[in-house]
Amino acid sequence: MSEQDESGAEPPVGNPVLRWAAGILANITVITALLVYFGWQRADVMAAELGIDESVLGMSTTDYVLRSVGPVLVLLVIVGVAGLLWLRLDHTLAPRVRADGRAGRLVRRSLLGLSAAWLILPLLTWLLWLPFEEQAYVAMPFAIGAGLLLTMYGTHLRTTLPGAQEGRSLTLMWTFAAVIAGVCLFWGASNYAGVLGVSLAHDTVAADLTKVTVYSTKRLNLAAGTETVLPAATDKKDAFQYRYSGLRLLNRTGGHWFLVADTWRLRQGVVVMLPDSGSLRMELGG
Template sequence: MTSEPTVENRKEPAEPEPEPHGSVEAAEPSPDDLVEAAEPAGSTGHPVLRWALVVLANVTVTTALLVYFGWQLSAVQAFELGIDESILDMSTKDYVLRSVRPVLVLLMIIGVAGLLWLQADHVLAPRARKDGTGDRLIRHTLRALSLAWLVLPLAMWALGFVLQTASFLAFPFSIGAGVLLTLYGTHLRTLLPGASPRDGLPLLYTFTSIIVCVSLFYGATNLAIYQGVSLAQNLIVGDLTKVTLYSTERLYLGAGKESALPASTGKAAYTYRYGNLRLFAHTGGRYFLIADDWRRDQGVVVMLTESSTIRLELGGS
C-alpha cells in the first residue's frame, strides 16, 4: 500500500515589525512647545510675559489702534475747528500716518515697562520657587498684586483731584496694567512650593486679553482727545502754507481777499484772484483753506474741490 505524501505546513516567516520611529509620525509641536524648548531650564516670566507680548505686539491690534487713534484725533481736531470730520474724507493711510508718532511713543512706554517687569520677575520667580510665602518680599508682593486691579485705577482716579490731565490720560491704561499685575500674581502663586495646578487659567487669560485691549483703545481715545484739542487750540495760522488761489469764475469765498485780474497779467483764463489764505489740509481731493486772520472763535474753513477751473499757488511771501 502506497502511503499518501504528507503535506508539511510551513509557516511563512513573519515580516519584521517596523521600527516605531519609522511608522509613527511625530506630533506637530505647538508654538508654546517651541518657545519652551528654546528656553533654558529654570527661565522665568515665561507664560504671562509671552502672553502679554502676543497680545500687545499683535499686528491686527496695532493696526486697528493706529487707525482708531488717527480717526479720533482727526474727529476731535475738526470739531474744535468747527467742521465735521466726515467732510475731510480721510483714507485709512491718512489715519495711520497721523497716529504713527503718538502710538509708537505709547508702545515704547509699554515696551520699557515690560523690560522692567521682566527684571522684577528674575528676582521674584526664583524666590517664590525656593521659599514661597516664607519669604517676606514674596508674601507682601502677592498681597499687593492681588489688589492691583483695584488699587491702581483708584490711585489714578484720585490723582485727578491734583493733576487732571495726567489722571485723564493714565486712568484707562491703569485698568489694563492693574489686571496684568493681578494675572502675574496668579502666575507667581503657581510657582510656590507644593502649589497645585489652577483650573480656569485659559479663561483667565482670555478675559484679561479683553480688558487689556479695551483699556488700550480707551486710553488711545483719551490721548487722541487731548492731542486733538491741543492741536486746535495751539494752531498758529502763520505757520501754515500760504495759498494764492486763481479762478475762472467768482467763488464768493467767506475768507481771503478777492481781486479781479486785468488781462495784462498774462493769466487771461483766470479772472479772479484770492489771497490772504492758508492751507489747513488737503485730503480726499479737496483743499481746506482758512484766512490769515482766522481764529477759533470766528472765521470759517473754506472747502474747494480739485477742478480745472481753479489753480492754487502754494508758498511765497
C-alpha cells in the same frame, strides 16, 4: 499651571502671563488697528474743535496711519519699557516664590500687592487727577489694564507656590483678561489721541500757516479772503478771472484744499473747502 498639558506636550518656557501680554502687543493686526484708530480719533477731535466734521476731510486709512505713527510709537516704547521692568521683576520674584513659598516676607508682601494691583493703580491715578488732570485722563485706562495684568501675574505666581494646586481655570481667565486689556489699550489710545487733537486745534495759528492765493475762472463767493477781479483776462473764456488772497492752508487731504482767512481764530472763523479742479489754481507761499 501643570508641567504638561493634556496632550503631554511641554508648555512654552517662560512666564505665561508675560508671553501672553507680549503676544498681544507684538501682533501686527493689533498694532495696525491701533494706528488707524488713533489717527481717526485725533482727526475727529481736531476737526470738531475747528468747527468742521471729520468726514469732510476724506482721509484714507494710509492718512490715519501716517499721522499717528509718531505718537503711537512713543506709546509703544513706554509700554515696552514697562514690559522690560516687569520681566526683571519676574526674574527676581518668581524663583523666590518657588523656593521660599509664603514663608518669605518679600513673597507675602508681593503677592498681597499684586492681588490688589487692579485697585491700587487706578486709585493712584485718580488721586493724581486734580494736579495732573490731562496726564491722569490719558493714564487711567492704562492703569486699569496694567493693574489687571499684574493681578493675573500674582494669580499665576500662586500656582507656583510649593504644594499649590493647579490653576485649571487660568487659561479662561487670561482669555477674558485679554479682552479687557485690549479694550484698555484702545481706550487709553483714544484718550491720548483726543488730548493731542484738542492741543493741535488750539495751537493752530493762522499767521503760522502757509499763505495761499487762489485763482479761479469763476467767481467763488468765498466767505474768507479778499476777492480781486482780473480785468486783463476777462476777454478769455477759460482764463483765471478772479484772485482770492488773504488765505492760509489749513490742510490738504481727500482731494480737497482746506483754507482759512488770515484773521481766522478758533471758533471765530469759517473753514473753506475747495476741490482739486482745472478751474482753480493755487499759489503757495510768497
